[in-house]
Amino acid sequence: KAGVTQTPRYLIKTRGQQVTLSCSPISGHRSVSWYQQTPGQGLQFLFEYFSETQRNKGNFPGRFSGRQFSNSRSEMNVSTLELGDSALYLCASSQGQATYNEQFFGPGTRLTVL
């Protein structure tokens, strides 16, 4: 069974631009969660989507948004990029809602904002 895939793996953008990251969960998994990893901050939860609905949201500004499609694939969008948005963005999938099920992580998208 293929694992969680994320595209692109690396991305360089400039301040003020917007970016869209994509995550394809493991086949059969209906939940996708997004995390931001920065040095010293660990992994910080962005949001979780389950059956195309946002189920949980972290403490990030409205510039960070996401959506989930009927095939469970998810996208995350960051608008008006800031230097501090440079991070590794990880998505994780689980069969059911992330609360009760083990999450499997993808390799991440490394975003650099110049």
Added chain:
Amino acid sequence: DQQVKQNSPSLSVQEGRISILNCDYTNSMFDYFLWYKKYPAEGPTFLISISSIKDKNEDGRFTVFLNKSAKHLSLHIVPSQPGDSAVYFCAARRNTGKLIFGQGTTLQVKP
């Protein structure tokens, strides 16, 4: 507000010895705790977990201990192997869902 803290950014141990990674939390409502391991250029992988109704869970070389009164958990790796060198994250969650991760501890196991 960092609800889950890993106060040691790094740890170095000799192969064959015990590695002890520590994690503290502040929210007494957390009812489930997990450890993840992360290699460079890969996503975190689940390692071991423990429910708040237990104080110990063991899986092969990995044991997690939970001290609820101290709001502290630890991961013991015995014996440590060079392949264990990675970043270890502890995480906690409440029944409302989202995982709260610590900052991570980089473990280096020297041959």
